[in-house]
Amino acid sequence: MSDFSCYKVGRQLIPEIDVLLKKRFRILQAIHAAGPLGRRTLADFLHVTEREVRNETTLLHEQQLIEIGQKGMICTQLGYEVLEQLKPLYYELSGLAQKEQQLAEKFGIERVIIIPGSFRSEASRILLGKEASKWLVKLVQEGSKIAVTGGSSVAAIAPYLQPVDSMPSVKFIAARGGIGEEMSLQANILVSQFAKACHASYKTLFMPEFLSEQAYVAMKAEPSVQEIIRLYEEVDIVLHGIGTADEMAEKRGSSEADKALLTEKGAVGEAFGYYFDAEGRIVHQIRTICIQPEHVKQSRYVLAIAGGEEKAKAIEAYFKNAARQTIFITDEAAANEML
Amino acid sequence: MSDFSCYKVGRQLIPEIDVLLKKRFRILQAIHAAGPLGRRTLADFLHVTEREVRNETTLLHEQQLIEIGQKGMICTQLGYEVLEQLKPLYYELSGLAQKEQQLAEKFGIERVIIIPGSFRSEASRILLGKEASKWLVKLVQEGSKIAVTGGSSVAAIAPYLQPVDSMPSVKFIAARGGIGEEMSLQANILVSQFAKACHASYKTLFMPEFLSEQAYVAMKAEPSVQEIIRLYEEVDIVLHGIGTADEMAEKRGSSEADKALLTEKGAVGEAFGYYFDAEGRIVHQIRTICIQPEHVKQSRYVLAIAGGEEKAKAIEAYFKNAARQTIFITDEAAANEML
DNA sequence: TACAGTTGGTCAAAATTAGTCCCATGTTTT
DNA sequence: AAAACATGGGACTAATTTTGACCAACTGTA
Numbered sequence: 001m002s003d004f005s006c007y008k009v010g011r012q013l014i015p016e017i018d019v020l021l022k023k024r025f026r027i028l029q030a031i032h033a034a035g036p037l038g039r040r041t042l043a044d045f046l047h048v049t050e051r052e053v054r055n056e057t058t059l060l061h062e063q064q065l066i067e068i069g070q071k072g073m074i075c076t077q078l079g080y081e082v083l084e085q086l087k088p089l090y091y092e093l094s095g096l097a098q099k100e101q102q103l104a105e106k107f108g109i110e111r112v113i114i115i116p117g118s119f120r121s122e123a124s125r126i127l128l129g130k131e132a133s134k135w136l137v138k139l140v141q142e143g144s145k146i147a148v149t150g151g152s153s154v155a156a157i158a159p160y161l162q163p164v165d166s167m168p169s170v171k172f173i174a175a176r177g178g179i180g181e182e183m184s185l186q187a188n189i190l191v192s193q194f195a196k197a198c199h200a201s202y203k204t205l206f207m208p209e210f211l212s213e214q215a216y217v218a219m220k221a222e223p224s225v226q227e228i229i230r231l232y233e234e235v236d237i238v239l240h241g242i243g244t245a246d247e248m249a250e251k252r253g254s255s256e257a258d259k260a261l262l263t264e265k266g267a268v269g270e271a272f273g274y275y276f277d278a279e280g281r282i283v284h285q286i287r288t289i290c291i292q293p294e295h296v297k298q299s300r301y302v303l304a305i306a307g308g309e310e311k312a313k314a315i316e317a318y319f320k321n322a323a324r325q326t327i328f329i330t331d332e333a334a335a336n337e338m339l
Numbered sequence: 340m341s342d343f344s345c346y347k348v349g350r351q352l353i354p355e356i357d358v359l360l361k362k363r364f365r366i367l368q369a370i371h372a373a374g375p376l377g378r379r380t381l382a383d384f385l386h387v388t389e390r391e392v393r394n395e396t397t398l399l400h401e402q403q404l405i406e407i408g409q410k411g412m413i414c415t416q417l418g419y420e421v422l423e424q425l426k427p428l429y430y431e432l433s434g435l436a437q438k439e440q441q442l443a444e445k446f447g448i449e450r451v452i453i454i455p456g457s458f459r460s461e462a463s464r465i466l467l468g469k470e471a472s473k474w475l476v477k478l479v480q481e482g483s484k485i486a487v488t489g490g491s492s493v494a495a496i497a498p499y500l501q502p503v504d505s506m507p508s509v510k511f512i513a514a515r516g517g518i519g520e521e522m523s524l525q526a527n528i529l530v531s532q533f534a535k536a537c538h539a540s541y542k543t544l545f546m547p548e549f550l551s552e553q554a555y556v557a558m559k560a561e562p563s564v565q566e567i568i569r570l571y572e573e574v575d576i577v578l579h580g581i582g583t584a585d586e587m588a589e590k591r592g593s594s595e596a597d598k599a600l601l602t603e604k605g606a607v608g609e610a611f612g613y614y615f616d617a618e619g620r621i622v623h624q625i626r627t628i629c630i631q632p633e634h635v636k637q638s639r640y641v642l643a644i645a646g647g648e649e650k651a652k653a654i655e656a657y658f659k660n661a662a663r664q665t666i667f668i669t670d671e672a673a674a675n676e677m678l
Numbered sequence: 679t680a681c682a683g684t685t686g687g688t689c690a691a692a693a694t695t696a697g698t699c700c701c702a703t704g705t706t707t708t
Numbered sequence: 709a710a711a712a713c714a715t716g717g718g719a720c721t722a723a724t725t726t727t728g729a730c731c732a733a734c735t736g737t738a
Contacts, residue, residue: 388697389697389698390695390696390697390698391696394695394696409703409704409705410704410705
């Protein structure tokens with residue numbers, strides 16, 4: 001699966017396959033991703049008419065790519081194989097492959113993966129979760145130490161992590177303390193979920209986000225904190241999201257004065273607790289224990305996850321000054337915004 | 340062009356491409372073969388409705404695979420390339436590739452080429468001519484001596500022979516004298532046509548078909564006849580047709596007694612002036628000067644051309660005892676009959 | 679039991695396609 | 709020169725397919 005020459009020739013005689021392939025691929029992919037579901041749900045999901053879904057699914061059923069039960073439609077093994085084999089072609093057709101390439105070059109990083117659609121939609125977040133989990137499994141080695149930040153994008157991975165042979169020896173490490181009230185999206189919660197999902201161990205770092213100078217120094221001297229700082233130095237893989245500056249400030253419940261200060265300094269994005277401006281320069285950082293940029297640069301791989309058109313500017317800024325060994329998973333909406 | 344894996348996977352999602360590809364390929368091929376021609380003519384040609392031709396040709400036109408002028412439709416360079424590249428796929432889809440293989444194995448010969456349709460139709464004969472001429476050019480070498488028999492199938496090549504670099508040194512040799520009245524299909528006429536078409540030289544053998552024993556012996560002693568017999572021994576390529584026994588007897592104006600004799604001996608087919616039975620055994624031969632079976636077997640290549648369902652039995656019989664180095668070009672009608 | 683979600687069936691309306699014929703024009707043959 | 713022929717493009721009605729929107733029966737689940 002790498003040579004589409006016969007497809008490209010065939011397309012000259014049968015131009016309609018392009019749209020057909022895309023349509024059906026999307027539907028099959030959605031069925032595969034969203035498990036058993038019915039016509040109407042699927043139609044809402046993909047923003048197409050029920051009729052269209054019905055037409056295509058009956059065909060997919062005839063082709064034995066899906067099974068139809070009373071709980072809804074489900075993707076067969078054959079369907080999954082077709083999906084896997086046609087994925088590069090689909091990406092090619094949708095121009096996603098090209099956009100991935102362009103972004104990777106623009107940012108000067110290892111690889112960019114674009115998920116069709118927008119992370120705002122359920123469908124894309126499912127695909128995101130599967131894709132990110134696939135990469136994580138691919139990158140992980142015996143005894144890997146994985147630093148994890150919070151955020152909804154990173155959280156999307158959780159449902160799709162599965163135990164793998166090498167997994168019991170890996171360790172998930174909270175890259176920093178929690179933020180705001182959304183407990184379920186905190187780094188601490190996520191590492192425990194991840195670890196549980198794949199039978200690995202984990203290390204949390206419970207600590208307030210805003211510390212006074214004295215408290216900060218005092219905490220840093222604590223043995224338990226010393227230990228996690230040492231761990232940060234040995235991190236193999238960093239798994240993190242990227243946020244917009246105002247969104248993060250909002251979530252952290254920053255004061256109006258602080259927000260104004262951030263704006264004044266030109267902060268547009270946030271990652272690992274660091275705010276950076278449009279040029280990727282760090283303009284502010286939270287005084288808390290967290291993984292340091294130099295640790296990130298030293299790690300073997302960085303898996304960055306962020307999507308949604310509203311984050312486009314923050315992402316572009318972040319990658320002005322990011323680790324080369326980054327693999328970035330984003331969505332079509334953000335990718336289009338950035339190109 | 341040899342790996343259709345992506346096509347085969349894609350077909351699972353888009354089963355309709357099969358029929359579409361076949362339909363459009365046929366139309367494009369016909370336009371390419373039959374030169375500039377109009378909708379209605381083309382429709383008759385392919386036995387489809389005018390509407391269908393119209394639909395497909397407008398599409399082909401949009402795809403710039405054909406051009407539409409006032410003399411009719413004509414295949415563009417791009418169209419020709421698509422045609423060439425998709426041909427193996429088309430053969431695969433139509434099952435022709437498989438049938439070719441089966442026949443080649445059944446007959447124990449080098450290669451079988453099946454032309455879509457039936458040689459009775461103009462369209463197929465044009466394709467036959469082009470294909471056969473392509474093979475002839477491929478097989479020919481500097482100084483090749485090519486023995487040629489008569490018949491409508493062999494005659495179909497003439498319009499498509501073109502001068503090639505090595506051609507001036509080759510020599511076309513009439514494999515035997517003329518038959519019947521149809522001058523234009525006689526071996527003698529054909530060799531001169533062929534030679535003229537590709538700027539080669541030729542050798543004719545004008546002689547009655549039926550000789551008395553004395554005349555036969557006398558003729559054989561003639562220096563000019565001796566010369567051509569010597570040429571037969573040095574033939575590199577044999578280009579011949581295969582006929583049914585009764586058809587040939589009819590053409591030769593044989594007497595009822597002779598016909599009865601042939602029937603009695605079980606003759607079903609004819610080639611090079613030899614009649615053979617269902618087992619490929621020679622049961623009768625015309626007393627005239629012509630190329631000998633052993634010369635044929637010694638030649639580098641044999642290009643046999645015969646089609647039409649009525650010839651199926653004769654063909655099968657002939658190949659019971661034919662040279663292994665034969666390349667056989669036939670039509671779909673005969674192929675289906677034989678399988 | 680009530681409910682939310684599923685498939686498969688149905689059916690009229692809308693849209694598309696198929697099947698013809700015609701015509702002005704250019705080409706070939708007479 | 710004239711006539712016969714073949715061409716693409718236009719046009720229009722009938723037939724067919726597609727669409728959109730229901731409803732009934734069924735099945736797990738709360």
